[in-house]
Amino acid sequence: MVREKVVHYTQVEKERVENANGTWIRWLISERDGAPNFAMRLFEVEPGGHIPAHKHPWEHEIFVLEGEGRIRIGDNNYVVKPGYVVFIPPDIVHEYWNTGKTFLKFICVIPLKSRK
């Protein structure tokens, strides 16, 4: 039976993101918790950190929690700060930079089928 989960995000293990510089991920809610449709992750990018350009056939729904960054989506660049919401549709190239002096932290939700 699937149970509820209530934790502070710092209680969820932090893993280094491969193919990125100075970036960590916490899988806050995922299949491991019995989530049926989508996973909520928290990214932490250190000052100067960078997630290189990539694309994939699933979307991102993002909410910026802390720090300052730049996100490139296709041909467009956006400055993001706490409280910013970002929707990246499937199949569009995207890339992230921490442009601030503190950690850039954001929530990023993806469909679970993307992991299969």
Place this chain on the structure above:
Amino acid sequence: MVREKVVHYTQVEKERVENANGTWIRWLISERDGAPNFAMRLFEVEPGGHIPAHKHPWEHEIFVLEGEGRIRIGDNNYVVKPGYVVFIPPDIVHEYWNTGKTFLKFICVIPLKSRK
């Protein structure tokens, strides 16, 4: 063609939640934006506000941004503060109270099929 979306959450319209006290919702990312699988909403509950007990056959994935609250999930009660992650599986009764002196704000993601 589905386009990206980058906005501050305060730029998204705030609507009063029916059947709740002192509660507003912003549909940050939804079908209107071309989201294919799930919707990201932001709830704002005023001090003393309350979302009464209810249940439905879809899950919630929640991240608490501001304020203090209590969430009942089934028979269990949880105190939540900024940085708390809450997974509410489908078909479990849940209920929310703002127990603090400022707005309780949280992200809540749901599958889009739940709106059909």
